[in-house]
Amino acid sequence: MSDHEQRIDRFFDRHLLPLVNVLEAAGVRHFPAGADPGVESYYRAPDDPAPALKTIEPTELAADLTALWATADPALLPLVEPLAELAMDLREEETEATLSPFIYVMF
Amino acid sequence: MSGYILGISAYYHDSSAALVRDGEVIAAAQEERFTRVKHDPRFPRNAINYCLEAAFIEAEDLRAVVFYDDTLLTLDRVLKTTLATAPRGRDNWRKAARSLLGIKVHAARRIRDYLQVPVPVLFTRHHDAHMASAFYPSPFDEAAILTLDGVGEWATTNLGHGVDGAIRILEQIDFPHSLGLLYSAFTVFCGFKVNSGEYKLMGLAPYGTPRYADLIRRELIDIREDGSFRLNMRHFGYLDTLCMTGDAFEKLFGGPALPPDGRITRREMDLAASIQQVTEEVVLACAKHLRRLTGSRNLVMAGGVALNCVANGRLLRSGLFENLWIQPAAGDAGGALGAALLAAHRHFGLPRAPRPSGQSDRQRASLLGPSFSEAEIHAFLDINQLPFTHLPDPGQRAALIADHLAAGKVVGFFNGPMEFGPRALGGRSILGDPRNPETQTVMNLKIKQRESFRPFAPAVLESACGTWFELDRASPYMLLVADVRAERRLPITKTSADTDDLLEVVRQPRSDIPAVTHMDYSARVQTVNPADNPEFHRVISAFEARTGVGVVVNTSFNVRGEPIVCSPKDAYRCFMRTDMDLLVMGSYVLCKKGQPERQAERARQERFAPD
Numbered sequence: 076m077s078d079h080e081q082r083i084d085r086f087f088d089r090h091l092l093p094l095v096n097v098l099e100a101a102g103v104r105h106f107p108a109g110a111d112p113g114v115e116s117y118y119r120a121p122d123d124p125a126p127a128l129k130t131i132e133p134t135e136l137a138a139d140l141t142a143l144w145a146t147a148d149p150a151l152l153p154l155v156e157p158l159a160e161l162a163m164d165l166r167e168e169e170t171e172a173t174l175s176p177f178i179y180v181m182f
Numbered sequence: 183m184s185g186y187i188l189g190i191s192a193y194y195h196d197s198s199a200a201l202v203r204d205g206e207v208i209a210a211a212q213e214e215r216f217t218r219v220k221h222d223p224r225f226p227r228n229a230i231n232y233c234l235e236a237a238f239i240e241a242e243d244l245r246a247v248v249f250y251d252d253t254l255l256t257l258d259r260v261l262k263t264t265l266a267t268a269p270r271g272r273d274n275w276r277k278a279a280r281s282l283l284g285i286k287v288h289a290a291r292r293i294r295d296y297l298q299v300p301v302p303v304l305f306t307r308h309h310d311a312h313m314a315s316a317f318y319p320s321p322f323d324e325a326a327i328l329t330l331d332g333v334g335e336w337a338t339t340n341l342g343h344g345v346d347g348a349i350r351i352l353e354q355i356d357f358p359h360s361l362g363l364l365y366s367a368f369t370v371f372c373g374f375k376v377n378s379g380e381y382k383l384m385g386l387a388p389y390g391t392p393r394y395a396d397l398i399r400r401e402l403i404d405i406r407e408d409g410s411f412r413l414n415m416r417h418f419g420y421l422d423t424l425c426m427t428g429d430a431f432e433k434l435f436g437g438p439a440l441p442p443d444g445r446i447t448r449r450e451m452d453l454a455a456s457i458q459q460v461t462e463e464v465v466l467a468c469a470k471h472l473r474r475l476t477g478s479r480n481l482v483m484a485g486g487v488a489l490n491c492v493a494n495g496r497l498l499r500s501g502l503f504e505n506l507w508i509q510p511a512a513g514d515a516g517g518a519l520g521a522a523l524l525a526a527h528r529h530f531g532l533p534r535a536p537r538p539s540g541q542s543d544r545q546r547a548s549l550l551g552p553s554f555s556e557a558e559i560h561a562f563l564d565i566n567q568l569p570f571t572h573l574p575d576p577g578q579r580a581a582l583i584a585d586h587l588a589a590g591k592v593v594g595f596f597n598g599p600m601e602f603g604p605r606a607l608g609g610r611s612i613l614g615d616p617r618n619p620e621t622q623t624v625m626n627l628k629i630k631q632r633e634s635f636r637p638f639a640p641a642v643l644e645s646a647c648g649t650w651f652e653l654d655r656a657s658p659y660m661l662l663v664a665d666v667r668a669e670r671r672l673p674i675t676k677t678s679a680d681t682d683d684l685l686e687v688v689r690q691p692r693s694d695i696p697a698v699t700h701m702d703y704s705a706r707v708q709t710v711n712p713a714d715n716p717e718f719h720r721v722i723s724a725f726e727a728r729t730g731v732g733v734v735v736n737t738s739f740n741v742r743g744e745p746i747v748c749s750p751k752d753a754y755r756c757f758m759r760t761d762m763d764l765l766v767m768g769s770y771v772l773c774k775k776g777q778p779e780r781q782a783e784r785a786r787q788e789r790f791a792p793d
Contacts, residue, residue, distance in 0.1 A: 083279045087264075087272055095268045105262035106358060108415040110404035117410035118341070118353035126310035126349055128529045130303065131253055133288050139254050154261065158283070165284035172219045176375040176442065178424050179332045179366045180194050180223065181357075182260050182278035182286075 082164055090157050098150055136162055185245030187530075188233060189311075189522030190293065191514050193286050194251070195221045195377050198511070199229035200519035200550070200602075201237055205526040206535035207319060209236035210550040210602040212515045215748040221377055222745075226518075227296060232552055241297035248304045248525040249293070250311040250517035253286040255335030259357055263421055271422035304529065306521045308334020309485070312509075313351070315520030316484035317344035318527060318534060319545040320507040326478040328468060331485030331513070332362035341468065343476045347527040347534055352475055358421055359412045361464055362486050364403060367418060367426040368457040372450040373440030376426065384492055385636035387458035388702035389678040389687065390451030394435065395459045401434055403460065409467030446635070451678055458492060465493045469502050479504040484520070488512040488661075489604065491706050495663035498655075510548040510659035511603035519602070540713040547714035548659060549609050551600030554750055559768045562750040568778070571771045576720055583766060584724035587615045587734060591763035592625055594739055596753045597717045601746070605660045606738035607708060608641060608718030610746050610753070612762065614697060614735035616640055621697035621735055623689060628761035631742050635684050637705070638735045640698035643722050644709040646732035650695065651707050660708040660736075666693045671703050697735050708736060758785035 076084070111117075131139065137159040144151045174180055186208075189200040200210035209232065214220055216228030234241065260278045264271050285292075290303035306314075312329040327342040327349065338360035341353045369379045372386070405411045417434060419425040432438050440450055469481060481503040488494065489512045498506050509516050526532045537544055563570050573579040583593055593613045601609045612629055614621045616638075626634045639660050640650070647653055653664035670693045678687050678701075693699040712719040726732035739747045741760060747753045750767050757765040757772065758781050765772040 079280060079284065080276060083276050084272070086279070087268075087275055091261075091264055091268055091275070095265055098265060105266050106356065107412065108358075110412050110414065116406055116408050117355055117359065117404075117412050118408065119356065121340075121351040121354050124351045126306060126313065126351065126524055126528055128248065128304040128306050128525055129252065130290065131287070131305045132290055136254075136287060140257075143254060143258060151261065158257075161279070162283040162287045165280060166288050167280070167284040169224055169285075172217070172222060172224055174195050174221050174223060174377060175424065177370055178420060178426055179363055179376050181333050181420070182256060182281050 079165055082161060086157060086161050090154055094150070094154070101150060103150060133162055186237060186239055186243055187522045187525050188230065188244050188247045189250060189518035189520070190226060190230070190247060191250045191518035191521070192225050192289070193223055193281060194514050195223050196513055196515040197223055197226040197229065198515035198518040199226045199233045200522050201233035202522045202526050203237065204535060205318070205523065205532045207519065207544060207546060207550065209233045210511070210519050211552065211600065212602070212745070214745040215551065215600060218745060218752070220743060220745050225292060225296070230296070236552070241299045241301065244297070244299070244301050245530070246302045246304055246525055247293050247297070248306055248521040249289050250306060250308060250521040251286070252305050252307045252335050253282060253289065255307065256286070257282050259336050263358070267422035273424055274422060277424070304525055306524050307337070308517065309337040309340040309354070310349070310524060311517040311520035312484040313340055313342050313344070313349055313520065314524035315509045315511070315516040316482040317349055318523040319509065319519070319543055320482045321537060321543045322480040322482065322505065322507065324478060325480035325482045325507070326472045326476040326503070328472055328481060328483050329485040330361050330465070330468070330487035332366060333357045333360050338362060339468065341472045341475065343478065344482070347532070349528070355410060358415055358418070361411065361461060363420060363426070364413060365457060365461055365487065367431070368453055370426045371431065371435070371439040372453055373442055373444045373446070375442070380486070381489070382636065383454045384458060384490055385700070386446065386451055386454035387492070388455070388700055388704065389635065389684065390448070390453070390455030392456040392459040393452050394456035397434065398456055398460050405464055405467065407467065408471040409464055409469070411464055446684060448678070448682070461487070461490060462493045462496050465497060466500055466502070469497055473502050480507070481505070482507045482509070484509040484512045484516055486513045491661045491663045492704070494661055495704070498662060507543060508659065508661045510545065510605065510661065513604065515603065542656060542658065548602050548607060549599040549715065550602040551609070552748060553599040554768070556768050559750050559770055563770060568754070568772065569776045572769060573771050574769045576717065579766065579769060579771070580720040580724035582771065583613070583721050583764070584728045586764050587613060587725055588728045590615055590618055590620070592629055592761070594753060594757050594762045594765040595718070595721070596739065596747070596750065596765070596767040598715070600748055603659070606736065606746055607658070607660065608710060608715045608736065610739040610748070611736050612739050613721070614638070616695040616697045616733050616735050617729065617731055619691045619696045625735065625737065629741070630737070631760070635688050637698055637700050638737045639706040639708055640695065640733045641708045641710050641718070641722060641736035643719065643726065643732035644711040646726070647707065647709050650733055651705060653707055656709045656711070657707045658709055658711070658714055660706055662707055663704045664707050666695065666699050666703050666705055670694050674701070695731065695733055698733065755785065758782055759788055
């Protein structure tokens with residue numbers, strides 16, 4: 076396992092797994108996993124109806140994530156600093172040239 | 183202040199770059215065409231270089247660079263998905279963290295480092311870029327906008343409205359509920375590759391019976407009257423594994439997925455027919471709802487699902503909208519173009535550029551890639567000491583190509599700028615005779631190096647389209663499927679219900695242009711007019727003069743597993759690797775006979791990757 080993979084795994088164990096229990100206890104659900112007979116439509120109104128352009132700088136990552144989660148998802152705020160640190164640790168120059176034939180690339 | 187804006191799409195699939203000037207599309211290209219790695223997701227340095235060179239500018243001339251994804255929102259989605267599925271999902275998290283935190287978060291720095299100028303770098307949301315790519319290059323001043331794909335940040339489906347320079351998002355559906363991912367799940371399950379096999383699944387559908395459609399509606403997707411939908415995530419694997427489907431999916435459809443390159447059975451044909459039917463149903467219902475919301479007569483579309491030309495054809499025939507325009511680079515590559523245009527109009531407030539004179543839209547026939555001068559082509563031939571004939575007269579050249587086609591020969595056609603988007607439109611095409619019942623098999627085996635159940639696409643003179651197809655309008659980007667006219671059809675004696683051998687069914691002539699007629703008498707039509715592509719139009723006209731048929735077979739200039747050719751070198755290499763008979767590059771004509779043995783030997787040693 077590479078150094079980067081070890082850091083990513085460590086983040087998963089130290090920061091994500093403990094948060095899972097906290098979120099579960101608080102009844103937080105980030106998305107529905109199936110049909111809901113109680114609603115007429117599955118469309119939702121956009122957060123911002125006008126297309127938006129912004130800047131994203133790695134040095135501003137912590138501030139940007141704080142702004143993103145402060146109101147809507149305060150339970151995620153403990154992840155901000157560790158994520159910003161991880162982003163600095165993981166910086167790479169390039170990604171793989173080929174794609175998996177088995178899964179749609181989602182990130 | 184006017185200026186150049188560079189759009190970049192990278193790190194998902196099909197990296198690309200696009201350049202606009204004052205809202206006018208100048209150049210665009212996919213990185214795969216330069217690196218020769220299909221769907222290359224890496225930073226598009228070659229495509230960027232090309233765009234700058236095409237406009238004769240330096241990086242310091244750029245007013246802004248726009249990246250087509252909001253990495254913060256994608257990170258938000260990935261984290262929440264990981265938290266929702268942990269302790270499972272560790273593998274997904276590993277892959278996502280490297281891509282998002284290791285690379286995408288640093289995209290602005292990467293762009294500035296590469297360009298070596300302190301240019302402003304902006305980020306737009308993935309579906310906003312798709313919406314912009316659908317609306318701004320379209321012919322319309324006002325249109326309803328529908329984008330459907332796998333996923334960007336959260337959105338998988340956007341409904342919107344464009345008026346002049348402004349776009350408004352009306353409604354959306356979010357991950358994990360995605361029509362694109364549903365279709366991709368079936369693509370993999372039927373033994374095809376995600377991101378390239380969706381087209382094959384669509385082509386397989388007419389051989390099957392939609393006997394699983396009700397099961398799909400009952401168990402996999404809940405569709406509401408307004409076209410909104412939700413997936414039942416119990417059956418899918420992509421939330422917490424590196425597979426699209428899971429055990430529950432296999433159980434539902436009677437066994438495991440077909441392995442890649444496995445022999446297609448009735449189950450796969452029926453699955454293809456079923457998911458195609460459900461997909462069309464959702465697209466139509468979404469469009470109907472959007473029509474109600476906007477009252478518009480015009481619809482524009484983008485996102486990977488918009489490449490489903492069968493659904494597009496059905497949408498057109500439904501009459502829900504009077505006019506339909508689909509971004510030819512509807513997948514992620516087109517995001518670069520959309521991002522640049524969005525910045526031009528939304529961020530910098532530039533008005534939309536007028537439609538170029540004589541053209542039907544602002545996409546410039548999607549011939550936005552590199553072109554090579556006569557001198558460059560000649561230099562390539564000269565340096566490599568390749569025998570050729572020079573035919574500078576366009577009429578003579580078109581007549582020669584037509585003669586070869588009419589004699590059953592296969593012609594490589596390298597003409598002008600390369601296309602932007604997945605379809606070859608007469609810039610980098612392989613041409614054949616649609617009348618010949620053997621063309622489909624011969625071109626598949628000798629050129630594409632594989633037998634296929636899919637017929638090729640017809641390129642038809644726009645003026646003759648109604649003579650051959652039940653289509654009353656132009657389809658310049660091969661994104662509409664229409665039926666071959668009833669009087670041209672031949673009875674089909676053997677269907678897939680009669681035999682398990684798909685090729686027996688495929689080899690039956692189905693019309694007087696059998697090479698381009700599908701099992702259900704449909705065809706993926708490309709109309710060609712003299713304004714968009716005069717050289718290609720001349721060739722088809724010459725073929726019509728010889729044969730009375732204003733239609734040729736048009737397939738992409740590549741072999742399996744390889745991107746469409748870009749340069750004369752790529753074209754010659756592909757020519758020598760296959761049994762193509764003639765290669766025409768600009769005004770230079772090369773016959774297979776007489777090419778140096780050393781080139782043929784080198785070509786024979788190359789292997790083909792599965793596509």
